[in-house]
Amino acid sequence: MKNIFKTLLTLVAVTLTVCIYSSCSKNDKDETGTPTISYIRITDPSSSDSLLVSAGQGNLIAIVGTNLQNAREIWFNDRKAIVTTTYVTNTSILVSVPSEIPVDITNKIRIIFADGKTLEHDFKVSIAEPVISYMDCEYVPTGEIATINGNYFYQPLTVTFAGGVEGEIESITDAIIKVRVPAGAQPGPITVKTNFGETKSDLFFRDNRNIILSSDPFTGWWNSSFVVSSPGPDDPIAINGNYIRVKRVIGAWGWTEVAGGPPDAMGPISKNIPDAAILKPEDYNLKFEVNTVKPYNNNTIRFNFGLSDFNNDAYLWNPPIDTKGKWQTITIPFDEYADAFKSPLTVRPNGYYTRVLFLGPGELDADISFDNFRVVPKVNKD
Structure with a gap:
């Protein structure tokens, strides 16, 4: 029941926002000119001054500009968003940032219109850098599999051990990396690197301190x-x-x-x-x-x-x-x-x-x- 109530509230908020942007579009006579993006903002009508240059995965945003009514596709990096025509007007588009992790990072929104023309705008999808929580075992012999637990382990990904040697990845999920310990791995932190950041662990692999x-x-x-x-x-x-x-x-x-x-x-x-x-x-x-x-x-x-x-x-x-x-x-x-x-x-x-x-x-x-x-x-x- 709570989930149904939350869904209804979300639909009401989106509908009110669409109405606000739609009312603006009715007063805009120019519907045939070159599309432009003026700014991007959050969808809460009471926060009209909250402009955005980035947003997280799954966030609903409002693209505000002119001559946007013929938008057919919207891409964030190399991920295509779902475009709902009801939420596309001459002066605004409501769209959710795709949840899928991009591979090709351009830090741009690209809108494709019905006539094939495109419009790009600088915009960053904020994706968390890796979080290293713990290892199943901090002492693992060379050639054996070490298990790293954490979050935001998005491919492509590398694991580098102290000594500057990189491990061979055996498997990855968002929260677990299994990596083969390379020859030359030394006592010290491990570093996990993705397209979205690099994190050095607080833990030491083969910790020989104290x-x-x-x-x-x-x-x-x-x-x-x-x-x-x-x-x-x-x-x-x-x-x-x-x-x-x-x-x-x-x-x-x-x-x-x-x-x-x-x-x-x-x-x-x-x-x-x-x-x-x-x-x-x-x-x-x-x-x-x-x-x-x-x-x-x-x-x-x-x-x-x-x-x-x-x-x-x-x-x-x-x-x-x-x-x-x-x-x-x-x-x-x-x-x-x-x-x-x-x-x-x-x-x-x-x-x-x-x-x-x-x-x-x-x-x-x-x-x-x-x-x-x-x-x-x-x-x-x-």
Whole structure:
């Protein structure tokens, strides 16, 4: 019912606008001269001073001029609009900007008249530049497929990795790009370019900034046996050197420390959280890669990062998650992480305590891998 009401309102608005422009045309005696376009405006009669030099896809506009009554075709770039003769008068044409994405960008309107003559006018169809939201996994080996999620991925399109190398596009929709990672791709932002703009990502591909736990090499107090250095045929592939794999049954409330230790045991990596992240956690994300061969569907994983000591009530990363044997990047806003603690995080020049701990209700048949814990800026300011 709401949709019917909206449609009726739209028809009423268009009809009123047509009547206004039609009444103007009745007073115009010159209907045989050369067609001209004086200006383009929005169709709201109360906004007669709202002139346009561009409009978005699907927007209804009014082309105002003289001797327009014989218009038969209207083109925006290389896309043909639908012309309704009822909305064509001597002094105005109401027409909607085509929704289809143009390929040949001329930034002009072209009107073709009954006698074959044409009239062009500068006018830009505003189409959004690409938006890069996230990657399924920010660590993908050379030759494998990376998935980029976002919006306005209009063809033709290129994806360029840091290092200046371009990936081979496997498939594109408006919101998802699948691209093969080229040789020579380096850690850093990716750039997506279309005919309508170029966007450099805030995320870093193969992000090597501020790594706080990676096992390259193993440091800390606990469970070097969890570290996979040379993956076998039954192990997940390596995405950045060594990784941690926990493959065992963990009972309810069974204390299972996966990795970590105090600063002196972790070494220099314990100092990698930026001071700015401690002081303004809202500007940062905690990220890591995870791979669940079996679903993480029970128990609880607790994270200790950026603390002055161990905290058994640390940030709780609760189930469920199931990556079905693929690596996936997890993003936790660092302010959400910091809010889990009773007191604010404080800068510690000598480093921070680190721990990944299983401790929670429910037995878990675990087969879960981790890599590349890092605290990185939300926004790329380069």
